[in-house]
Amino acid sequence: MVTDYKYFKKKLETEKELLEKELEKVGRRNPDNLSDWEPTPPEDRDISQADENTVADSIEGYEDNAAILETLEARYNDILSGLDKIKHGTYGRCQICGEEIEVERLEANPSARTCKQHMNTK
Numbered sequence: 001m002v003t004d005y006k007y008f009k010k011k012l013e014t015e016k017e018l019l020e021k022e023l024e025k026v027g028r029r030n031p032d033n034l035s036d037w038e039p040t041p042p043e044d045r046d047i048s049q050a051d052e053n054t055v056a057d058s059i060e061g062y063e064d065n066a067a068i069l070e071t072l073e074a075r076y077n078d079i080l081s082g083l084d085k086i087k088h089g090t091y092g093r094c095q096i097c098g099e100e101i102e103v104e105r106l107e108a109n110p111s112a113r114t115c116k117q118h119m120n121t122k
């Protein structure tokens with residue numbers, strides 16, 4: 001096993017923290033399921049100066065947030081899954097063929113689930 005778990009664990013943890021900060025800007029954790037995030041609804045924002053325009057803006061903002069959140073959440077879950085694999089000693093293995101994932105690929109994307117050969121396989 002050439003994969004340096006400690007090194008990639010640190011990378012994943014750093015990325016997880018960054019993502020949590022990003023996620024908190026556009027959403028909040030679902031209190032019933034902490035790995036699930038939901039976009040912050042407009043009524044939770046400061047709309048004290050609300051007129052028709054700002055209400056429309058905040059609805060638009062909500063839709064944007066939902067799209068951003070979806071992307072961030074997918075990335076976040078990949079990282080959680082990477083950390084989970086480190087815990088179970090299965091990190092760095094391709095989900096398709098079970099071979100070790102190239103180190104430079106993990107370097108570019110520590111939460112990669114597949115080797116280069118299978119990177120486009122769903």
Ligand SMILES: [Zn+2]
Nearest residue numbers: 094097115118
């Ligand atoms: Zn593979």
